Amino acid sequence: MTRRLLALAALAFATSASAETIAIVDARLMTMTAAGEVERGTIVIRDGRITAIGPGVAVPVGARVIDGRGGTVTPGFIQADSTLGAVEVSQVPASADRATHSAAISAGFDISLGLNPDSILLPVSRLAGITHAVTTPLYDDRGGRDLQFAGQAAVIDLAQRPDMVTRPRAAMVLEMGEGGAERAGGARGSAIVELKATLADVRHFAAHRVAYDRGEGRPQKLSRVDLEALIPVAEGRMSLIVKVDRASDIREIIALAREEKLRVIFDGAEEGWRVAADIAAAKFPVILDPLADLPHSFSELGATMENAARLHAAGVMVIIKTGSGVAHRARELRYGAGNAVAYGLPHDAAVAAITVNPARVFGVADRVGSLEAGRAADLVLWNGDPLEPLSQPQAIFVEGVEKPLTARPLELRDRYLPR
Amino acid sequence: MGLADKLLRGGRATTLTTTLATALIFTGGGAFAAPDAAPRDAFPSTYQAAAQPPFAIVGATVLTGTGAEIADATVLVRDGSVEAVGAKLPVPEGYVEIDGRGKWVTPGIIDAHSHLGVYPSPATPSHEDGNEAVAPNTAEVWAEHSVWPQDPKFRLARAGGVTSLMILPGSANLFGGRSVTLKNVPAVTTQGMKFPHAPYGLKMACGENPKRVYGSKGRSPATRMGNVAGYRKAWIDAADYARKWDKWEKDGRAGDPPKRDLQLETLAGVLNGEILVQNHCYRADEMAVMIDVAREFGYKIRAFHHANEAFKIAPLLAKEDICVATWANSWGAKMESLDGIEETAPMIDAAGGCAIIHSDDGLLIQRLNQEAGIAMTAANHAGLSISRGEAIKWITANPAKAMGIADRVGTLEPGKMADVVLWSANPFSVYALADRVWIDGVPMWDRSDPRYQAPSDFLLGQPGQEFAR
Numbered sequence: 086m087t088r089r090l091l092a093l094a095a096l097a098f099a100t101s102a103s104a105e106t107i108a109i110v111d112a113r114l115m116t117m118t119a120a121g122e123v124e125r126g127t128i129v130i131r132d133g134r135i136t137a138i139g140p141g142v143a144v145p146v147g148a149r150v151i152d153g154r155g156g157t158v159t160p161g162f163i164q165a166d167s168t169l170g171a172v173e174v175s176q177v178p179a180s181a182d183r184a185t186h187s188a189a190i191s192a193g194f195d196i197s198l199g200l201n202p203d204s205i206l207l208p209v210s211r212l213a214g215i216t217h218a219v220t221t222p223l224y225d226d227r228g229g230r231d232l233q234f235a236g237q238a239a240v241i242d243l244a245q246r247p248d249m250v251t252r253p254r255a256a257m258v259l260e261m262g263e264g265g266a267e268r269a270g271g272a273r274g275s276a277i278v279e280l281k282a283t284l285a286d287v288r289h290f291a292a293h294r295v296a297y298d299r300g301e302g303r304p305q306k307l308s309r310v311d312l313e314a315l316i317p318v319a320e321g322r323m324s325l326i327v328k329v330d331r332a333s334d335i336r337e338i339i340a341l342a343r344e345e346k347l348r349v350i351f352d353g354a355e356e357g358w359r360v361a362a363d364i365a366a367a368k369f370p371v372i373l374d375p376l377a378d379l380p381h382s383f384s385e386l387g388a389t390m391e392n393a394a395r396l397h398a399a400g401v402m403v404i405i406k407t408g409s410g411v412a413h414r415a416r417e418l419r420y421g422a423g424n425a426v427a428y429g430l431p432h433d434a435a436v437a438a439i440t441v442n443p444a445r446v447f448g449v450a451d452r453v454g455s456l457e458a459g460r461a462a463d464l465v466l467w468n469g470d471p472l473e474p475l476s477q478p479q480a481i482f483v484e485g486v487e488k489p490l491t492a493r494p495l496e497l498r499d500r501y502l503p504r
Numbered sequence: 505m506g507l508a509d510k511l512l513r514g515g516r517a518t519t520l521t522t523t524l525a526t527a528l529i530f531t532g533g534g535a536f537a538a539p540d541a542a543p544r545d546a547f548p549s550t551y552q553a554a555a556q557p558p559f560a561i562v563g564a565t566v567l568t569g570t571g572a573e574i575a576d577a578t579v580l581v582r583d584g585s586v587e588a589v590g591a592k593l594p595v596p597e598g599y600v601e602i603d604g605r606g607k608w609v610t611p612g613i614i615d616a617h618s619h620l621g622v623y624p625s626p627a628t629p630s631h632e633d634g635n636e637a638v639a640p641n642t643a644e645v646w647a648e649h650s651v652w653p654q655d656p657k658f659r660l661a662r663a664g665g666v667t668s669l670m671i672l673p674g675s676a677n678l679f680g681g682r683s684v685t686l687k688n689v690p691a692v693t694t695q696g697m698k699f700p701h702a703p704y705g706l707k708m709a710c711g712e713n714p715k716r717v718y719g720s721k722g723r724s725p726a727t728r729m730g731n732v733a734g735y736r737k738a739w740i741d742a743a744d745y746a747r748k749w750d751k752w753e754k755d756g757r758a759g760d761p762p763k764r765d766l767q768l769e770t771l772a773g774v775l776n777g778e779i780l781v782q783n784h785c786y787r788a789d790e791m792a793v794m795i796d797v798a799r800e801f802g803y804k805i806r807a808f809h810h811a812n813e814a815f816k817i818a819p820l821l822a823k824e825d826i827c828v829a830t831w832a833n834s835w836g837a838k839m840e841s842l843d844g845i846e847e848t849a850p851m852i853d854a855a856g857g858c859a860i861i862h863s864d865d866g867l868l869i870q871r872l873n874q875e876a877g878i879a880m881t882a883a884n885h886a887g888l889s890i891s892r893g894e895a896i897k898w899i900t901a902n903p904a905k906a907m908g909i910a911d912r913v914g915t916l917e918p919g920k921m922a923d924v925v926l927w928s929a930n931p932f933s934v935y936a937l938a939d940r941v942w943i944d945g946v947p948m949w950d951r952s953d954p955r956y957q958a959p960s961d962f963l964l965g966q967p968g969q970e971f972a973r
Contacts, residue, residue: 387968413836423934
């Protein structure tokens, strides 16, 4: 709450650039709310906040007018499963804070601490319409697949401001399936048993904390910070992002989640379409890469470009991502959504999969992911279909602040572009 | 004048017609058969296109690969070759007519940088056959001996319109080995996919990879200067090898020929112009050094690959007639790729150079058309003027040039192999899908006909194959 108040205060004292009235006119509005799509409408933004939106909205006197020229306004996109803010150059370890190999800190790893708002990757991704990301820990497996959990993900904004964390500790990351098997000694059965044992340990710890403080707890495999971090997971208050692909692994996790009363978000789920009805019945959302169609491992033999469309048709809430732990190539998010459309996902469902769906699943839907009067403007004006490579952004607002349409690669380009 | 003489004189010859070449291209079948001389075609292509009735695609918008965009065009294909392309051409009698109205036609997509088959799916260690990372110079290995024709990615690439592709060894080594150019046809053997009489390439690598791989083993190269010393030493050895063959030729082939050396034979093939250098190199300054190394030893670099900084030296690369095979979206994985921008290919193109969009990836190879669209859009946004007709060359005519097969594929000019894609929409759109693909006039992919969607042997009977993909 304090953070929210501070954010409001920051807005109140924002630069003169945002202390003005702006009207985006003549644009198709994809509100991602009950209002649906407005074929031709206007958005009025006063001091960074949407004050009016819809067809037939009057442009206030003195407003700066941004002519949409028949383009499209979408909410800012949200890149799930990213490492934005936690990496500069992938192969330069000192520039990356996206993974830990400390044996004492796995579930306890909190990626929201130590992020870099000055990352040159943020404006690059912003030019692709991305205003928020779910920055998600990776595993550091250089010394072997030892850690059980990768850590806790955070929702961040790409405004390049010091207070960039929209929601810290938004979910816990756990790899199961092939990778989880390796972490647990080499077999899936071992990984599932280990997870149950861990949850029992966490619950015991939570119920006997005072005894542990006196040194009278039972021996624990995980460190104290890991146990603390897992309490909300074991109590069903924090979602568990489970990375699995094989259809049978997905079923096992659904059964285990029911038994242990866990809230699960599937990540990957390349064979998800094969068990779509089970996922829908469990009401677990799925984060997927619609381009992932390679039978890259024995867990992904059924991978197909139709995964997104089939899961959506079965009633599963789909969140689209690109790659895994993506950062430099986050700008491909909207193309991934477009390709999902080419393989059968309805266009509005594809836009929802990169806006309102991740906003809901990661608990920030009151601030981002849809266009509504009363909230900070977090939106992008496109000169065409936002999912097309042939379209470009014309204006970008991140939580009330209009951002320039530039980034380091464009400065490099301009330095060498013949005049 | 023999090759060795030119090298001794420090010449900068670019067309080296040498007696060495004669020695190297012996087929072993003639009167002069020398059992120790290198056969020209040691692992010959067995690919043959099946005969097909002539056909016509009528009413589509055609990007010819020569720069032209023709609306309401007719494409005539006969005997596996392009017969004619033009607006509203009449369809001769006996031609199967294909309705192209509302659709688009391009030449078959060509990927100048692929590891399909040498890094197949599933990616198990038993399959990883792309990097002979045991010595910085492994010019003696040939990628075709690692290709697994059952890699399911070949079919996925076919569904993306890819009809020819160059398979390269990886970039761990200074000299990674020979590439092989394939037609993207289903086959049980690699020879059954080999593009007939396509020249070989030699994979070379600059920069971080070789120095990291060998530096971490406590051996040279551990630095970029070590990289360059490694190239120069190898070329000196290759020139020496070439001189020995020259001498044997000049002496009337008297006595035993020099003993064949697979590594030096490939390098000598570069020096005599038969093998094309495909050089993985990211940074502008390193590309300039590689151009000087090539000058020192009298060979040509055919293409720089990845080349994220090529836009910084676009006029130099155009002047040197070196193609640039790159991406729009890939950057930042390494220090040497930090300066990657979306507009590299169009900036090379605008400087008059040979620009290529390549994949180096089993996912991107399925969507090279979209990657080209991203680069084209970014360039036009930056004030360059790149037409669709121009941009399609980045994935058709220009990779054909880099691979030395531009006389046969890459455009829809009469006489070219009929490698053709019929797209459902403007091919630069994210919504465009390859409806049909022909290779040498033979239907190889049809999005609506399961007969052309058969999975590789590996996927047969595996779970989750109920849907075409």
